[in-house]
Amino acid sequence: MCNFFLITALEIEEKCEASDTEKQLAATAIRNVLSVLTHYSESTGRLVCEKRFGPSFVSSSLHISLGRIKQSFVLVDPHLPDIPIVYASDAFLRMTGYARNEVLGQNCRFLTGVDTDPSALHQIKQSIQAQQACSVRILHYRKDKSSFWNLLHISPVRNATGKIAYFVGVQIEEGSVDRHGLSPEMRQLSVVGSIKVAVRISSMSSSSKSP
Ligand SMILES: Cc1cc2nc3c(=O)[nH]c(=O)nc-3n(C[C@H](O)[C@H](O)[C@H](O)COP(=O)(O)O)c2cc1C
Structure with missing residues (x-):
């Protein structure tokens, strides 16, 4: 039986x-x-759920904190192959015309096009390799192929142990006006600061929960 x-x-x-x-x-x-x-x-x-959902998502607590930041930015994961986007803000999607599922998991190079200056890309690559922040003015393309000058600021983002968890890229369309009268540089630094705090707090709470 x-x-x-x-x-x-x-x-x-x-x-x-x-x-x-x-x-x-x-x-x-x-x-x-x-x-x-x-x-x-x-x-x-x-x-x-507190767990990472896989390469296309950050933890839900971090997701909630990042959702409160209303500027255009992406987080990419340098520990995954080809440094894919793991978080894209709503403002980024509005600025570029892409849907979230079209950008998550993609490398940011889809924003470039025929007239993008290779020296700007070289500068970005060097700063990533050196794990340093950089600011570039770069010609980007929306989904509908229209172009715009992007004031792009990239910075490493560390977790509570000091390890680089992500890189953030903050995009400001040249000529756009801030309702608080802040310069593009101040807006970028303020976004980067908020993201650094959110990532640090999120990594502290997730490490305190692990057995
Ligand atoms: C946080 C972050 C944001 C980035 N944002 C852009 C971007 O907006 N536009 C862009 O062309 N490259 C961006 N890059 C760089 C691309 O990922 C890629 O390295 C670059 O476009 C060179 O592409 P290649 O590897 O095909 O030469 C970013 C990189 C990081 C780490």
């Missing part, structure tokens, strides 16, 4: 081997569930 169940269980297990299509469907379902949870988390301010 026992053997019968064992054999049946083994057979069932063999038959449960998922096909590639089924795996893709499962992955899509997981992404949809996480997207709903993240949206719920954002709209209610309540934590749904």
Whole structure:
């Protein structure tokens, strides 16, 4: 009798081997569930899950803190292949015309185009390698292919242990006016400061929760 169940269980297990299509469907379902949870988390301010959701997401507590920063910025993860975007602010999406799911997981180079100055890109790459902040004026392209001059400030962001957790890129469209009368440099530094605090606090709370 026992053997019968064992054999049946083994057979069932063999038959449960998922096909590639089924795996893709499962992955899509997981992404949809996480997207709903993240949206719920954002709209209610309540934590749904403290864990990282994978390469396309930051933890939900950090997500909530970052959502309060109303400027255009992205966070990229330098520990993942090709330094992908793991967080994009609503203002960034409005400025560039892309949807969130089109930019998460992508390297920022999709913003460049035919007339983007290679020396600006070289400067960005050097500062990333040296793990230093940099500011460049760079020609960027929106999804609809229209171009704009972007005052881009990039800075490493460290966690509570001092390790670089992310790089932040703050974008200000040249000529845009700040309602508080702040210069582009002051706006960039204020955003970077808020992000540094949010990341540090989030890393402190997640490390205090680990066993
Ligand atoms: C935080 C951060 C923000 C970045 N933002 C931009 C950006 O807005 N535009 C851009 O062309 N490159 C940006 N980069 C650099 C790109 O990721 C990439 O290194 C650069 O475009 C060179 O591309 P390549 O590797 O194809 O030469 C950013 C990098 C970091 C770390």
